Amino acid sequence: MKIAWEATGGTNTGRRRQNNEDSLLVDAEHGFFVVADGMGGHAGGEIASALAVQTAGEILARGGDAKAALREAVTRANAAIFDFAARNPRMRGMGTTLTACVLDPSGVMNLGHIGDSRAYRFRNGVLEQLTVDHTWVQREVDAGRISAQAARTHALSHVITQALGVDENDTPDILEDTALPGDLLLLCSDGLTGMVDDTQIAELLAVEAPLPELANTLIRTANVNGGVDNITVVLVRVLSGSS
């Protein structure tokens, strides 16, 4: 089935942080979307996420095989961050998550993912998390040692086990799925998901409203619920394409 799409994105510093270390890219023309959540002091986080998004954008804009492009985007972004940190010793320890979605008019969706930003699909009123967090608590949940609910409020909930700039050999999860007309795709940083649980995200996405309004509502709700971290949201609505 042929698909088309519309997309929007927004980011907000939140209510506690002084700077915004998240970066995003919405390229509706080429059909790719990226969210990155940086970490590291001395502006390292801001630079890491910006480098990752910029590098990924350059690779993904070339088109070609989406999975190969996503792998290359992660490899190149990782190298760019290591290179920058090597030349700027104060920036050592800088890193970033990266979650990227590539849509094809044929209806194939590919995701590349590393870290604890997330991709969700909202279909027929049901919200499904497509990515798995690369976090210590997710490992514990997978091993059955703690519950998903306990993981949300766990003291170590922010400890990431994989990120760009941390391990030169880290490889992303690559996931392929089908996008159907009517789907809403959400890419977001943990500044959203730490403040707004899946039930509330689903309620907010169920509202009939233009995409930018939905994105604003998600960000506003994260701030109402505390806004302790930077909040980034990319929303993609899948439409019927001309056959």
Ligand code: CA
């Ligand atoms: Ca964050």
